[in-house]
Amino acid sequence: MTAPTVAFSEAQLAEVRRLQGLYPDGRAALLPALHLAQETFGHISLEVEEYVARLFDLTPAHVHEVVTFYTLFFREPKGRHVVAVCHNLSCHLAGAPEIVAHVRRRLGVDVGETTDDGRVTLQSVECLCACEHAPMMQVDDRYELDLTPEKVDRILEGLR
Numbered sequence: 001m002t003a004p005t006v007a008f009s010e011a012q013l014a015e016v017r018r019l020q021g022l023y024p025d026g027r028a029a030l031l032p033a034l035h036l037a038q039e040t041f042g043h044i045s046l047e048v049e050e051y052v053a054r055l056f057d058l059t060p061a062h063v064h065e066v067v068t069f070y071t072l073f074f075r076e077p078k079g080r081h082v083v084a085v086c087h088n089l090s091c092h093l094a095g096a097p098e099i100v101a102h103v104r105r106r107l108g109v110d111v112g113e114t115t116d117d118g119r120v121t122l123q124s125v126e127c128l129c130a131c132e133h134a135p136m137m138q139v140d141d142r143y144e145l146d147l148t149p150e151k152v153d154r155i156l157e158g159l160r
Contacts, residue, residue: 043075
């Protein structure tokens with residue numbers, strides 16, 4: 001068996017073991033361990049999924065199901081900025097499909113893709129919890145509310 005090309009440091013392994021010890025079933029620490037993996041390796045590749053699965057005595061398929069269920073895990077390297085447009089009912093009814101289409105045209109990428117220069121990754125996500133300000137999106141760690149195409153243009157122009 002060959003050594004994995006991805007591996008946590010001893011300190012990170014100790015943190016995973018500490019997290020596993022916080023729960024009656026150590027598998028409950030899978031999400032924080034995946035966050036640590038993404039922070040460490042930049043994204044969650046199939047190789048990272050297999051590595052984390054071994055740490056938790058899970059199948060790689062189980063870890064893959066978790067990674068692909070949550071929009072906060074990236075399976076490919078993400079851009080410097082993440083633009084996540086809400087597509088839940090309130091935002092959808094208030095124009096989210098048009099906002100997504102506008103962002104796609106402006107960036108030249110589809111949902112789930114990153115611009116060629118690595119600057120922006122576009123996502124369409126479930127509720128971002130600001131229904132009264134629909135349509136809305138999250139750009140990195142801040143909310144952008146009451147979107148119009150013109151407002152989106154100003155936001156995108158500000159991303160460097």
